[in-house]
Amino acid sequence: MPAPMSRLAQRRLRLSALLLLGVVLSLLPYRHFTPPADLLKAVRERDFLSVHTRNTPTTYYEGRHGPTGFEYELMWRFADHLGVSLTLDASHHVMSVVEAVRREGDLGAATLPLDPGQEGLIFSRAIFDLQPVLVYRRGLPPINDPTGLAGLEVGTIRGSGADQALRGLQADYPELGWRESPEVEVPELLSRVESGNLDAAVVYDHQFRTNRIFFPGVERGFAIGQPLSLAWAFPAQGGLRLQQEANRFLQQLQHEGALTDLVNRHFGHDDYLEYVGARVFIAHLHERLHDYTALFREAARSTGFDWKLLAALGYQESHWDPEATSPTGVRGLMMLTLPTAGEMGVDDRLDPVQSIDGGARYLRHIKDRLPDSIQGDDRLFMAMAAYNVGLGHLYDARRIVEQLDGDPDSWEDVRDALPLLQKREWHSQTRHGYARGGEPVIYVRNIRRYYEILSYVDRSQQQYLQLNESNGEEADDGPLFEIVPPIL
Template sequence: MYRHFLRTTRQIAGLAVALLLLLTPARAISTWSAELMPMTSPTTLADIQRRDFLEITTRNTPATFYEGRQGPTGFEFELFRRFADDLGVSLAVENDHHIGDVLEQVAGGQTDIGAAGLVLDRQRQDVTYSHPIMSMQPMVAYRRGAQAPKTIQDLDGLDIGTVAGAGTSRVLRDLQKTHPTLTWRESPDIETTDLLGMVESGELDAAVVYAHEFKLSRLFFPDVASALTIGEPVTLAWAFPARTDPSLVERANAFIDGMRRSGDLERLTQKYFGHDDYLEYVGARRFIGQAQAHLGQWMNDFKQAAGETGFDWKLLAAVGYQESHWQPDAVSPTGVKGLMMLTRDTARHMNVSDRKDPQQSIDGGARYLRYLHDRIPDTVAEPDRTWMTLAAYNLGLGHLYDARRLARLQGHDPDEWGSIKQMLPLLQESSWYNRVEHGFARGNVAALYVRNIKRYEEILNWVERSQHQFSSLSRATASTTTTPVFETVPPAP
């Protein structure tokens, strides 16, 4: 999609120039032809602003760029989108590359910026790098049930894989200087998710990946665990063609430095890589098994309810799992019933006559979520609005309003879910719940409730992106259409 946009832009520009040449007297051509020539000149900041788009080459990975529920997302996507906004231009993004391809595109001057989890490599002469963006710590991931490697010596004899060109192989080569028996396999045609999938399936004993990438992906590979960190952290940076005008690099460096000074870079890093509230191993495995066994029979009902209420069906499915594990006859000790666990009052409000009827329950639960969503203050933006809606579904709209009041009392932003998440547990403390209208509530349970739903939805999004069929779901991992060609790195001589 993004590559097509880029070609269309260039084609339109070319047609416009051709028409002008046909319709303009010859004497006038020389007056403005010099202004048109930079369209084909080497990339500079002025050229980019004149053509009105910035060309980015990246990779389709959870840490860089992917299609999310609300469109393109990812840490590096959000960063270079902000940079394009800073330049006042639009984006043209190519994302169907591996690291080696990205660097070839950059070195050949076929793109403006390579932003693809690239490691700063001062030995390359054909690429210029930006100022540091973040540090990346290499680590070893292994399959649960196997003996966890605790030292470099424990890696001897293991079948280890890594992504060639990602910087991890360079760290392994440095380690091999002092541990000559260390061996591994590497390929430029795989990604971190492929490696973790191979470890989980037993095709590899272990993989060397970056800690932040593992943190993003571990939810989808519950049979893979972290072992030890290895080597020193390396530096993430953007890459630019070495022979281009330095104005773009200088402007990018000023942008990165400004993001760092303002704290926006740290906040962006925390947004994507900072959270530790992930599902534990048992919870993730159970969810995947339940999805395989039960979700297929209710999927159409979730999709229909989603179409009528405007929610993503996977969010509704995640709520249904959190409420009842998709069991239509579920009943709680407090009397809530059905797949979406509706109270008697909520069912009456949503005109649900039989709470144990799964279709009625899903439809009623989705409409009740929409009812709550519409009553969150207009000042709350997405996705915070949805997270507050889920909290209200769990503990009631009044208690959510109370948490917002506590946020104000403590000087926090009541429109940010991060603030509300901190306030919810205070509704269990008498010194705080006595100061709000609706009194005591199990706020910590609501915070965990939202956390779990977010993670369940992430798994379903992952599975959908990986084009797996739920009817044959066995593990949440990205599939590859070709077998990667590994190069074996032998022991040092």
């Protein structure tokens, strides 16, 4: 009997093949499928759970280390709870998820609002709250209540539940009208608001908080109605056992605190960068990054880093200014000290070619010098911290972690110890003494957030560079949006 982690690893290896299988099956001619009367039994007999979902930042997407997303992590844990593998069909929009669950099973997990009135479906227990909010384009007069919507173009996703919040609002404000479509997703709505194609949109609060860093031209307005509940959908014809097992699984996660931890990890980091900082970053992304993208890519090829990570580090150092100079004499786009430049063979620190290449090789040099016991992202984050504060101070922080009975190979523990280097009671016991230990913590945090933005831009069909080049030109809506008129 394999150990639980080995079994989990085996299932992860099978996921890519099952995802491909799901895509292939979706291309076959449609034949009506009736879910078995005992869907839980069928899932276990076939040894995989088939889930219909959406490719969105809050649900499921391909991250740096493979599939990720809040509901993806829940689905994966549920499949493991059942002792089966997981296969996904992520080709859906919100309304097609519901239809696919009705006709094919097994489960729909796609930011679906709990709606017991949906024909042919049963829902799990509530997973967490969905609060609809109105967001609007920065520069418009503040919109703090529905009276501010007069004459504005408002958009939302049909079938998401946010559209029902608007219908509830329309009962009290019959002059309200809007556009809706099931085929858009939150990032596209926000990009349309930011570019002026729409004036405002109604989405869920957690969706806005997750995406707002990528759309600094969009402002939060006001909450609409009472929160709805996110839930999973199951085919009613498949019996109650799979739904009941999902409820037991979700209740256990909630009881253990794991559900709260998962929500906080995916939706609780909205304050990493100030809105103003994000706006400046994206402005510089449009104005400066294209001059250095090829250099970052070349440096990445020679050092094994993701070019977007090197670009994020370069932005944190100099805002991509090749002539940047600090009061302490650190210079250039990657802000190399004179000794570091000499060590890396950089003759001219103000030459962006040499600076980017030298900075990337220096980060690789630091990372390679770290103890072998530090692995994965912990190793990368500690290397970035040492780029800022120096290896000596990083090692001092690791020794403090050991004194505190923590794990010196864990970035989280070292991150908590670094600020202690500012306190005499701690730095007096170290080899390298005082350091402004809070700075590398912020430094790594900011680079990670800049990297998230660059990764979003790199994978999104609504890239910021394209939006910038369009000069705010409105896209052709065509038949995409259906107009919901006022009821006056």
